[in-house]
Amino acid sequence: MICEDIMKLKILPPTLRPNNRYLVLDIKSEVKISKEELVSAIWYGCLRLYGELETSSFNLWLMRFYDLNNYSSKNSNSIMDNNFNNEISYYHFKAVLRCQRGFEDNVRGSLALLSNYNNKKIAITTIGIxxxxxxSIEKFIN
Structure with missing residues (x-):
């Protein structure tokens, strides 16, 4: 019993925890991507611009991922081409990305510079913080 009490980890109080900000991202891609591929693309963009040392302090974590292609009635004009075939010109996604406070502009810059991933075109823009x-969901996604 005594050993269990000593081994118990204490939870950090909120005043000692690092402050986070949540970036709402608008993603347009040439091909359909999964949540794992988006995480990989985000890390690729940040590592390419800032390197491992600075990117590690961003504390990046993808919290939510929304595939807007399933909601054709809401976004039918945004995913359909204006030609007669009604082909999909790009796939549309939204996501909520957590990063540590103070590094929001670094993350936004590295995502804005990302144009290709795995030889496919991708565009990631930040809607809001x-x-x-x-x-973030209430203001920028709903």
Whole structure:
């Protein structure tokens, strides 16, 4: 019993935890991508611009991933081409990305410079930044 009490980890109080910001991303891709591929593309873009040392302090984590191609009635004009075949010109996604406060501009810059991933075109833009996941979804996704 005594050994279990000593081994128990204590939770950090909120004042000692690092502050996070949540970036809402708008992703347009030439091919359909998964959540894992998006995470890989985000890390690739940050590592390419800032290197491993600085990217490690960004504390990146993909919190939410939304595939907007399934909601054709809401976004039918944005994913359909204006030609007669109604071919899909690009795939549209949104995501919520967590990063540490103070590094928001670094992450935004590295994502804006990312244009190709795995020889496919991809465009990632930041719609907005928020302090909580709930407010970021409420303001920028719904």
């Amino acid at each position: 928020s302090g909580t996941i709930a407010s």
